[in-house]
Amino acid sequence: MPCSRRALLRAGLLGGAALSLPVRVLAAASSGTNAELHWLDGTAPGWDAGQTFGLPWPRGTLHRADRLAAATDGGAALPVQSWPLAYWPDGSIKWSGHSLPAGRHAPERVRIAAGRAASPVEKVSVEQQADAVLVTVGPTRWRIPRSGSAVIASAERDGQVLLRDVALVARAQDAASGEEADTLSQHHFSSRIDSVTVEQTGPVRAVIKIDGLHAGAARAWLPFSLRLYFTSGSAAVRIVHSVIWDGDAEHDFLSGLGVTAQVPMRGALHDRHVRLATEKGLFAEAVRPLTGLRRDPGEAFRQAQIDGRATPDVATLPEKFAPLLDSIPAWGDFRLFQGSSEGFVLTKRTRKGRAPIQSLEGHRARGLAYVGSPQGGAAIGMADFWKRHPVQLDIAEASGDEARLTAWLWAPDAPAMDMRSYRDVLGMTDYPAQNRGLDVTYEDYEPGWDSAKGIARTNELWLWALPATPDAATLESYAAHVARPPRLQASPAQIRAAGVFGDWALPTAGGPAAQAVERQNDLLLGHYRDEIERRHWYGFWNHGDVMHTYDADRHQWRYDIGGYAWDNSELSTDLWLWYSYLRTGRADLFRMAEAMTRHTGEVDVYHAGPWAGLGTRHGVQHWSDSSKQPRVSNAAYRRIFYYLTGDERVGDLMRTLVHSDRALQKVDIGRKVADRAPESLPPGGIAAVTKPQGLPEGVIQLSFGTSWGSLVAAWFTEWERTGDRRWRDRIVAGMDSIAALPRQWWAGGANFDLASGRFVSGGDQISVSHLNAVFGIVEIMAEVLPLVDTPRYRAAWIDYCAWYNAPAADWQRRFGERPRGHSLRQAHSRLTAYAAHALGDRALAKRAWDEFHGGDLASDLAQTTTPEGIVEVPGVSTNSTAQWGLAAIQNLALVPADLQS
Numbered sequence: 001m002p003c004s005r006r007a008l009l010r011a012g013l014l015g016g017a018a019l020s021l022p023v024r025v026l027a028a029a030s031s032g033t034n035a036e037l038h039w040l041d042g043t044a045p046g047w048d049a050g051q052t053f054g055l056p057w058p059r060g061t062l063h064r065a066d067r068l069a070a071a072t073d074g075g076a077a078l079p080v081q082s083w084p085l086a087y088w089p090d091g092s093i094k095w096s097g098h099s100l101p102a103g104r105h106a107p108e109r110v111r112i113a114a115g116r117a118a119s120p121v122e123k124v125s126v127e128q129q130a131d132a133v134l135v136t137v138g139p140t141r142w143r144i145p146r147s148g149s150a151v152i153a154s155a156e157r158d159g160q161v162l163l164r165d166v167a168l169v170a171r172a173q174d175a176a177s178g179e180e181a182d183t184l185s186q187h188h189f190s191s192r193i194d195s196v197t198v199e200q201t202g203p204v205r206a207v208i209k210i211d212g213l214h215a216g217a218a219r220a221w222l223p224f225s226l227r228l229y230f231t232s233g234s235a236a237v238r239i240v241h242s243v244i245w246d247g248d249a250e251h252d253f254l255s256g257l258g259v260t261a262q263v264p265m266r267g268a269l270h271d272r273h274v275r276l277a278t279e280k281g282l283f284a285e286a287v288r289p290l291t292g293l294r295r296d297p298g299e300a301f302r303q304a305q306i307d308g309r310a311t312p313d314v315a316t317l318p319e320k321f322a323p324l325l326d327s328i329p330a331w332g333d334f335r336l337f338q339g340s341s342e343g344f345v346l347t348k349r350t351r352k353g354r355a356p357i358q359s360l361e362g363h364r365a366r367g368l369a370y371v372g373s374p375q376g377g378a379a380i381g382m383a384d385f386w387k388r389h390p391v392q393l394d395i396a397e398a399s400g401d402e403a404r405l406t407a408w409l410w411a412p413d414a415p416a417m418d419m420r421s422y423r424d425v426l427g428m429t430d431y432p433a434q435n436r437g438l439d440v441t442y443e444d445y446e447p448g449w450d451s452a453k454g455i456a457r458t459n460e461l462w463l464w465a466l467p468a469t470p471d472a473a474t475l476e477s478y479a480a481h482v483a484r485p486p487r488l489q490a491s492p493a494q495i496r497a498a499g500v501f502g503d504w505a506l507p508t509a510g511g512p513a514a515q516a517v518e519r520q521n522d523l524l525l526g527h528y529r530d531e532i533e534r535r536h537w538y539g540f541w542n543h544g545d546v547m548h549t550y551d552a553d554r555h556q557w558r559y560d561i562g563g564y565a566w567d568n569s570e571l572s573t574d575l576w577l578w579y580s581y582l583r584t585g586r587a588d589l590f591r592m593a594e595a596m597t598r599h600t601g602e603v604d605v606y607h608a609g610p611w612a613g614l615g616t617r618h619g620v621q622h623w624s625d626s627s628k629q630p631r632v633s634n635a636a637y638r639r640i641f642y643y644l645t646g647d648e649r650v651g652d653l654m655r656t657l658v659h660s661d662r663a664l665q666k667v668d669i670g671r672k673v674a675d676r677a678p679e680s681l682p683p684g685g686i687a688a689v690t691k692p693q694g695l696p697e698g699v700i701q702l703s704f705g706t707s708w709g710s711l712v713a714a715w716f717t718e719w720e721r722t723g724d725r726r727w728r729d730r731i732v733a734g735m736d737s738i739a740a741l742p743r744q745w746w747a748g749g750a751n752f753d754l755a756s757g758r759f760v761s762g763g764d765q766i767s768v769s770h771l772n773a774v775f776g777i778v779e780i781m782a783e784v785l786p787l788v789d790t791p792r793y794r795a796a797w798i799d800y801c802a803w804y805n806a807p808a809a810d811w812q813r814r815f816g817e818r819p820r821g822h823s824l825r826q827a828h829s830r831l832t833a834y835a836a837h838a839l840g841d842r843a844l845a846k847r848a849w850d851e852f853h854g855g856d857l858a859s860d861l862a863q864t865t866t867p868e869g870i871v872e873v874p875g876v877s878t879n880s881t882a883q884w885g886l887a888a889i890q891n892l893a894l895v896p897a898d899l900q901s
Contacts, residue, residue: 033062033114036073037488040587043108045486047477049238049462050102050205050231053488054085054095054643055112056498062093069115070100072107079120079232080112081204085646086720089728089787094500094720097646099205100488102234104477110488120232124202133198135206135230140465142230142237144208149190151210151226152237152261155378155465162465163261163378167191169406170214170222171256172247177415186255189214191224199227199648206230207648214243221246222257223608227648235464236379236478240649241409242458244607245419249452253416258392258408259380259461265403266375269330270301272398273308273377273469276336276346277368277479282472283346283360284308287398288330295321308469310374332399337392337413338365338385341538351399366483369393371403372469379464379475380407381482384595387538388459390414409459410540417540419452422620431672434626443562443619444672449626450619454609456602457540458649460485489644492585501640502782503834504579505893513899517888520861524881525580527863527873529588531557534871541622542566544599546573548618549877555870565620567878568604571774571827574637576885579779582640583889597641601653605633611667613660629669630660631706636713636776651721657714658727661754664700664707695751699760703749705772708734713780730757731784735793738763745800746815748772768821773804773831774883778890782834802835802844804828805851826855827883830890837894845898852891857884 035055039045062068070080078100085095098112101120122138132153133144140162143153152166168191175184192215200207208228213220222243229238241259265272269288276283286305290297297317304311314322331348335356338344344365349356367385371377385391392411396404410417425447428434438444462482470478492506507518528546531537535557537546547557549564558564567573577593580586603622605615615632619625635654642650695701702708712731719727734757741747741763750763785794803811805828811819822828829851836844853859857880864872892899 035112037110040487040489044106048106049234051100051488052646054646056500058498059088060092065096069117071111073109077118079118087723095643101232122232124206124232126201126206137230146196147193162376163263166261169258169260173253173255174251176418187216189216204232236462239461244456249419255416256412257410258406260406263378263403263405267373272373274334275370277366278362279364288328297321330399334395339390341536366479368479368482371395374468377466381462382407383460387543421450441562444625444627446626450624452623454606456607458602502779503890503893544595563618566622568618569600569632570618571879571883573882576882578640579889601638613663630710631775634710635717639717654717658718661711698754699751702752705777706775709777733757735790739792739796744796770823798835798838801831805832825851830887833891833894845895849899856880
């Protein structure tokens with residue numbers, strides 16, 4: 001074996017210098033407080049609702065975020081609002097957050113540099129009153145009540161109310177659609193505000209957080225967290241809407257979930273306009289149409305209505321036409337229903353109680369609706385509209401005094417949401433039977449543990465208060481923004497130069513072998529991107545996830561087979577996408593990774609109930625597997641998106657995880673392991689989520705990589721974000737205590753004291769698990785170790801990295817037993833590369849590449865097409881793909897010179 005214990009200890013004592021050379025070298029090349037941003041999709045948008053983004057800075061470079069200015073690539077000053085997102089241990093800023101105003105004609109590039117920030121022409125201001133928060137953006141004043149049902153009471157411009165009573169709404173029925181009893185009960189709910197928090201007050205952006213419940217006559221449920229973003233130069237408020245499902249799956253069938261607003265209607269019926277964005281254009285009609293009639297009102301009237309302008313005085317209508325005006329039916333209700341990713345239907349009717357008629361059908365609507373007149377109106381838009389089906393946009397009662405404008409996140413026209421388990425118990429009433437089931441379907445099933453209660457979903461919307469009906473070009477720019485929200489981002493080189501996110505490097509020309517690795521990573525990324533579209537992995541709960549394992553016999557992913565179906569972050573698919581984006585800056589990868597972060601942090605994780613803070617292992621339903629794990633709720637999977645975007649919701653999710661170890665006092669996540677499982681289940685079913693047996697109060701059994709490493713990711717992120725050394729000390733306590741254990745990392749896990757953060761007993765037996773290093777621990781260690789002084793732990797970690805894949809004979813000579821649990825050798829080649837880099841050991845580096853090329857996933861994959869036209873990559877599973885990709889990225893960063901052709 002080419003490394004000794006003495007060499008390992010010496011590397012540990014050398015500290016960060018031995019482990020972070022790529023970071024240090026690249027960071028030194030950074031040009032101080034100077035950053036350039038570009039548009040993710042390559043060109044500036046026609047209209048932008050305002051930008052928020054994060055920027056990384058090398059250690060010691062930036063000390064005050066409020067001393068940064070923004071400018072266009074031509075040097076013109078731009079207003080900017082800045083704040084710190086994260087700190088280096090020396091107190092300098094690691095990540096800064098920035099907001100820019102909204103508007104047309106956005107610059108092609110933006111530069112952030114030291115200087116005095118310019119003030120916006122229209123400052124955003126916030127006034128806090130006892131019963132409400134008032135936000136003023138230019139001529140528009142928004143009123144946010146501190147109680148009641150309206151999350152926005154009104155939006156006024158020049159003394160005129162443009163919209164009011166914006167509320168969250170929900171509907172539920174007590175039976176599944178198609179299974180209705182004769183006495184089906186339906187219930188309606190509206191938002192009930194519990195708290196309002198002002199998070200930012202301008203001058204470029206204000207942020208208001210609202211928390212509450214959906215309340216009805218009999219109860220309150222469905223907790224929500226809503227953020228309202230007001231931006232200088234924008235007539236829109238951006239809404240980030242998060243809701244927790246906490247119903248009884250057997251009796252609560254959600255038949256509608258949405259955001260609604262009342263829009264005062266002014267002017268004649270023929271001057272009231274409806275606009276709905278279709279796939280490529282606008283459905284543009286009036287409540288009372290003046291085109292296509294038997295009698296012609298004249299071109300001036302027709303063209304004004306088409307353009308969304310006020311028509312001429314009715315006194316100028318042709319003499320024969322004027323008396324007929326009231327005989328034209330008025331269409332008060334319009335509905336665009338997107339029931340699947342493949343089609344929408346747009347209908348309209350004159351009023352409730354009258355039959356609807358079909359206006360048109362199409363493929364994928366962009367998710368924008370407007371109703372109003374030349375005297376004012378409102379629009380609402382929803383990101384990822386068709387991808388989150390079933391969704392719906394409603395305009396109702398536009399022929400009356402007020403129209404109701406609603407964006408339905410779950411469409412009332414769709415079957416009610418069914419959150420019941422997909423399966424029966426099938427005799428699995430004790431652990432032996434459940435383990436037999438696991439052996440055949442790879443599903444960890446236990447009655448009651450396949451509950452969705454406590455999972456969440458977040459959606460992004462925009463709501464405009466407009467002084468008049470916008471022209472078609474303006475509405476098109478709004479629709480384009482909603483369908484594909486533009487983003488300013490730092491370049492991969494800028495991010496790499498800051499020395500953040502551990503071991504990765506930019507793609508290089510390299511030799512033929514390196515190019516082959518790059519091509520295969522691109523092939524695999526493209527395959528998954530295209531599979532999302534080919535297999536239609538869309539829907540309210542599904543959008544953002546991919547499948548786990550392929551069934552070559554059926555030419556289908558194993559969507560219906562136990563633990564082989566939805567991926568739920570196994571094995572670190574999120575990180576594969578994010579590190580691939582960091583290296584390339586590709587927009588398609590960013591959007592895949594963003595959707596996955598939104599999904600895996602919300603749907604795959606419990607936010608309330610006995611499993612709060614834990615996530616669910618892969619399954620047929622995202623919540624159906626009974627294995628609840630911190631390795632799925634892992635903050636390591638969220639932090640890259642958070643720092644690139646400054647997204648407050650994802651920040652909330654990571655913050656709640658700092659105490660997720662407490663859940664493990666009540667949930668024994670290893671309860672079915674053969675040497676720990678009793679013959680029968682504890683009484684009480686799901687209620688019996690009790691603490692693991694045989695340990696003192698406050699002490700739990702914790703694996704190092706899958707559990708402790710996930711907790712470290714949350715603590716590290718909180719330390720970065722706040723500078724609070726409690727979290728740093730908690731990490732170091734765990735590190736020091738692992739190093740003090742008889743078998744150190746080779747124990748796989750030990751008994752952990754929740755109060756001190758230390759491993760206090762156990763750890764005297766070798767227990768190697770192939771899963772310990774495939775859930776973000778490698779990435780987090782690469783970030784943490786250069787920042788903390790833990791030489792004994794550092795040596796123990798390098799020892800684990802160097803010896804995990806060691807030849808069996810060498811292993812047996814050292815440890816006195818045959819190696820067990822050492823699978824996923826290709827994935828673990830990056831551990832070998834880490835040790836090789838830390839020790840400067842060329843023999844280890846060569847071994848790393850031999851392990852990589854000789855692993856589970858071949859290095860010369862290619863797509864094939866079946867006679868039926870199905871595109872496949874033989875031998876691919878998401879576990880092997882994600883780990884192959886991460887190993888490729890990290891090996892290329894750590895030991896590129898040792899990759900042989």
